[in-house]
Amino acid sequence: MGLFFNIFVAVFASIGSFLFGYDSGIIASVITFDHFKAFVNDPGNYDSLSGAVVSTFTGGCFFGAALAGWTNDRFGRKRSIQLGATIALWGCAMQAGANNLACMLIGRIVAGFAIGILSMTVPLYNTEIAPPKIRGFIVGLAQQMIGIGFIVANWVGYGCKFLGSDTQWRLPLGLQLIPASMLLIGIQFMPYSPRWLLEQGRDEEARQVVNLLHGRPSSNSDAKNQELADQEFNQMQETIKAELNVRSRSLSDLWATPAMVKRTLVAVGVQVFGQFSGINVINYFGPTMYKTLGLSDGQALLVQGIYGAVGPITNFFFITLVLDTVGRKKPLMFGAGSFVVTYSILTAIVASFPPDESTNLAAQRAGIAMIFMTSIFFSVSFGPVSWTLASEVFPTRTRSIGTSVATCANWAFNVLFSQVSNLAMNNISWRYYLIFIILNAIDFVIIAVLFPETKGKTLEEMNEVFGDSEIVIQHSGLDRKGINEKSDADGSDDKHVIEHV
Template sequence: MPIYPSGIIASIITFGRFKAFINNPGNYDTLSGAVVSTFTGGCFFGAALAGWTNDKFGRKRTVQLGSLIALWGCAMQAGANNFACMLIGRIVAGFAIGILSMTVPLYNTEIAPPKIRGFVVGLAQQMIGIGFIVANWVGYGCQFLKNDVQWRLPLGLQLIPAFLLLVGAQWMPFSPRWLLEQGRDEEARAVVYSLHGVSTPEDKAHAEQEFIEMRENIKAEILVRSRSIRDLWATPAMTRRTLVAVGVQVFGQFSGINVLNYFGPTMYKSLGLNDSQSLLVQGIYGAVGPIANFIFITLILDTVGRKKPLMFGAASFVVTYSILSAIVATYPPETSTNHAAQRAGIAMIFMTTIFFSVSFGPVSWTLASEVFPTRTRSIGTSVATCANWAFNVLFSQVSNMAMNNIRWKYYVIFIILNAIDFVIIAFLFPETKGLTLEEMAKLFGDEVDTHDVLGQRHTEKAESDDKQELEHV
């Protein structure tokens, strides 16, 4: 659900009937950019709200809330009778997607066993890729329709996954860590047992051990932490967690992947393809990433960890954007008919999505949600996701104009950004592979040991009980 509304707009803004609906040829680049950026702006505010709703109502109810709001926004877009209504619908739908984009990886992180957490959270990126495949091919097919159904139908199809998610979420278990925060310990134990698929005494013992460790750490965190956003930089350890989570989300945007996703057809036109050819190539492009992502999260992510794939991705983007900018600069599409150069440029775009799918795509969501302790995981993931959407808004608003005005020089920006990313990741990012969420405290050097806090609490309680007993005697 979260990605189809993002993916379908790349096709819609190329449709002749949608251009006629906007009816402002002189400002179409600006207005089409607004259609994209208002959506991503709504995502920013949705992700911000989700930090509160996840703590107040839980991960499951927040997913249902996002689905309900998505139905409203998608219906407004499909039925829009003017451009203002379209923009409001995009904002509302974006608000819903912001909620879901923050909540889904958070929920997956909290229910996944440490050994396969990368795979489970990475599945969200897999579904994002599938959403883009569906969006791209729906867009390709709808270009042949001759009236406003050309753009209303693909926008109306957004209602289907939103409805399915709203209904299907009812069968999702609550996050056991959220249940423990609410004092619903027995429900949390039942969820942990269910997630472990307890069938033997050994399974039960392992599940009980994980539950006890989870409960002890969360109860200790409750004693020493609040829900204030200031906690994200209250200590050096928390500041590092926050910078890593925000950094990996922002660096994911510096990959330029959403520029390719939103404005892919425009980029292909800059390489000399016509509208129909651009949509066809965009459809093929959308299928490449999910294949690479599935292989990566299944066989590699939980083996090699988080840091190495991120470094590989940043280095790869420097190479692909360098080649792409050189091709467009050397063989300007408006004057050159060098088809080999066009094919090489398209190949670099395809390689970029492959490299993203085996690096920032799955890793950014995994790392951003797993580095925080339970008490700040919701607000921390919210802040990191907001940072993602903030830069998404920036790129979605300026990219169309930049590609039309400064052309190949726009790609140089991504070369520089990814070179900087590589250095920061290499020297400042930790490796979190295989650690439980409760073991992150040791990795980041938290000043408060949760086990010590619990031990102190138990000692104080025992001393108090002894004192009361002596007074009674």
């Protein structure tokens, strides 16, 4: 029961990630619709304006992720998810009902702000409710829901292609209201993060949540499970209470010590490197890329719909069977190396067989295959691992703000690529892909040399992984591995001290 409930909570919270995936997929279709082009009504500047429709959303995401660092500390993970869902309803309604381009762009910014909050909070929430041995799977469910949202969006977009009037683009944008409403109402019935509850001094509530996530004992076989729940809660409680003595909400904490600098660089790096994979270039501008390979508008949308199903299927098997076994570092290295290969082949194909000059069908198919392979490799590397690693490396006292900064870095580069990619593909064609070859080659080296392995560790054991501190807790005269606990000379207890070594 405990595992089932844990997975259910993570999946439901990840409806916020579904919204992210749906928007990424649906806007790729919407900007190709004839009725949307007529709505924009500026054929000469359509490439830059369609880029603005995409990038204003991602710009809003940046600021939403920045605010979420504060809201998660102040109001908790669950309330931050509700806030994101509420703002998403506002932004999606503005898009679907827009009567001019300015209203559309404002709606995109507002919706992006909401997704920024959700994209930072959902992995953080899932990280803090997950047992250490399956944390990769639990947090990876956020990426799974992004993929499912992308699948739904691509097929909705393909179906709406055949509609007449402005319903062609208003309907798919308006459908976002459904998952946003479900999330707003349903998350109220999900538990708070036990670690946030401990920070607020609500220890008994936190214990109840941990017991609920582990499952309530009903037989002798469950006694061991209860013991593990008690051990996890005690370690969580002792570490967090100790950290509260030195807690601050200063951004400078993220580079206060060499080890914190390493934590921050790893979290920011893995998010930025995920953007260097070029996956969102394909997600936003896939139909445009397929047209550069010689496909018609209808064929491009159909292929994009099929493409959208490949990643989530691969991601599901990876997070279920592989991620918590092989860890984080090896998949990241595999992904970066694979992207170098796929983009090298794609570059060679487009350079050797220009779509406006060649009708080589074999080359077209090979180019499409490389795009599909990029999705597969992303789904077994940066897709699930980036969200997992970025949210698990920080200590409790800086986890919200650290995850916020890492997510902001993700969205900053997302804005950059979403704004320039359409123009770059139209103006420099295959040369644009050279950037991704170089970036991923650099990523591979950095990950191999600097990134640690964090699989199987509790969030409180990350101090050991990064070698930055030893927690010294004075509590009840106990002595445990990795923690020196001793009573005061006068026999008093319940005093917690943290020392950085």
